[in-house]
Every structure is written in C-alpha cells, then in structure tokens.
Amino acid sequence: MRENMLKKLVVVLGPTASGKTKMAVKLAKKFNGEIVSADSRQVYKGMDIGTAKPTKKERQGIRHHLIDIIKPNKEFNAAIFKKKAIGTIKNIQRRKRLPFLVGGTGLYIQTIVDNIEFPKVAPNKKLREKLEQKSVKELFRIYKKLDPKGIKEIEKDNKRRLIRAIEVSKISKKPFSEQKRKGKPLFNILEIGIKKSKEEIKKSVEKRIKKMFKMGLENEVKGLVKKYGRVPCLQTIGYQESSPEETSLHTLQFAKRQMTWFKRSKKIQWVKNYQQAKKLIRQFLL
C-alpha cells in the first residue's frame, strides 16, 4: 500500500510542560479529533497530580484514550502500548474521526511512527532476577556468546539493556541483534513538535511543580505507596523527590532528555503555536 493510501494520524509531541494537552485539545476540537495519549505514566490510575494528567475541564469534552487504563501494580510497557494504541487509533479512524497521538514518551511514539516490531519475547521475571545478580562484565560475556554481532551496538555498561538482550536471545534462541526490526508504515503521519525555549520550559515547569505541591502531590504519593508499595511505576519524577526544588530540577533534566530523543527524528515539524499547527494539519488533510 502506498503511504498516501494509509489512514491519517496526527502526532503532537514536545517536552514536558510545553503545552501539548492544551494545543492538542484545541486541534482536536477544530478537526473533529480524539486524543490518544502516548504517556508512560498517565496510563496508571491514581497517578494524577504528579503526571499532570489532564482534568475533565482541560479535556473539554474531547475523548482521551489510554489514560487511566491500569492499576499501578500492573505491568505496562512500550510493546503493550503499541498494541493498544494501534487498536485505539484504528477504532477512531473507523468512526471517521481524526486521531491525535499526543505525549512526551518518545519511545512510545516511535513504536507507532516507525512501527517498531519488538522481538516477541515477554519479560521473564525469573531470568531477570537471576541475571540481575551478575556484574555487567559477566553479562557482557554471556551476551557475547549468544549474540557475537550484537556486542557492537549494545552499551556494555548498561545492565538493563544487557539483560534484555540476553533474555531475548536465550528464550527465542535467536540473536537479539537480528530481531530489531521496523515494519512498514502503519499510518500516514504528520508529526508536530512543540518548540519552546529553555527559558520558557523552565518557567512553565517551575510553575507547574509549585501547583502540584499545592494540589497535594505529597498526599497522592503517600496514598499510592501505602496502597501498592514501591511499585516500579512510582520510579517517576514527582513521586520520589522531597522538595519542589528537587522535583523541578529533575523535571528540567527530563525535558532535556526528551528533546535529545526528539531531535533524532527528522520528520518532526516544529511549531511555535496553535496557528502554525493548524496550518500544517490543514495541508495534511487535503
């Protein structure tokens, strides 16, 4: 199928606190759209304040998908996201509406935009725990045996990646490096990035964090820890710091990391405001 025969999808991305929600809702209203969240933390129920989950008021009647879909003690990841997001997007298209994939989780967006085909090996808790005991050097040696070619492209100091690479190679009995694939395009996609200066981001982050603390972020954290314990998804900015200053710093660092990720994609069209985004979508829909 040629790309222009594919159904259309608009992606709205940007660093944290860049105004994605606001812009996306406005665009969705304008273009008869619905929003599919691409946010690795807003999927969790109860993580509301710290993830800046859009409130009912902020959603302005626009349907939001993939928010509040699981409990914090449940596992979630990029592969699960991909499956759910594709289903949701197709469903929206079937209903003749325009899907907007909106979020700041670069990998999640990439699963759709680049159609990343993850090796079909689910995380294996037992194996991971076993490998976790070993040093990176040992892990590297083990991986080298399983996938001699793969060692060129893996970070030899990154335990988590080594463990995953070993897991895939071992369970599938095929080298991990040969299983990293991209499929054919799933949709006809317009990628819009919200461009903000460092100063603007800093300002809005600080404002947002202050607001979060005022809204009772600390109680939200306490409640979640009490209910679920120290589950992995609470390894999140806002849920482990002890002061607004620390949270702001970590959020700013996060925003920078997000931009590093986004910079890699040449397809993103950077936009300063709603008007520019609207124009791009108009052309895209012709």
Add this chain to the structure above:
RNA sequence: GCCGCGGUAGCUCAGUGGUAGAGCGCUUCUCUGAAAAAGAAGAAGUCGUGAGUUCAAUUCUCACCCGCGGCA
C-alpha cells in the same frame, strides 16, 4: 582586639613539596517488551591575595583580605 577553624570546579568538599580530584550540577550523546527508566562521553579550577624558604609551592613560613565560631 584576641583565640580557633576555614577560603581548591557553578555547589558541597577530598588531597598532595613536582601546577589537582570526587559527588552533585552543566554540555553532548545512546535507546527495539521498565523509557518520567537505564546507560555513556565531555567541558570546566592562575588551589583567597602578596611576599619568603626551596631546584620546585596549591601544599611549608609570614603578612594581609574574606567567612564562621568563641572570648573580650
């Protein structure tokens, strides 16, 4: 005014008679089932100021300046 302690990277501080390190921050980067995660590389200091001892001083000595604490 006196006594003591301190002045080394943006911050907190190690350290050494042969011109310096750490943690955090900062910059850049990686990313295929934890990604708000996990990891890598790099920049950065006339070691408070001036003088003395020494082949050599950030390190020892003296004076001065600044900060902190105590005594007057």
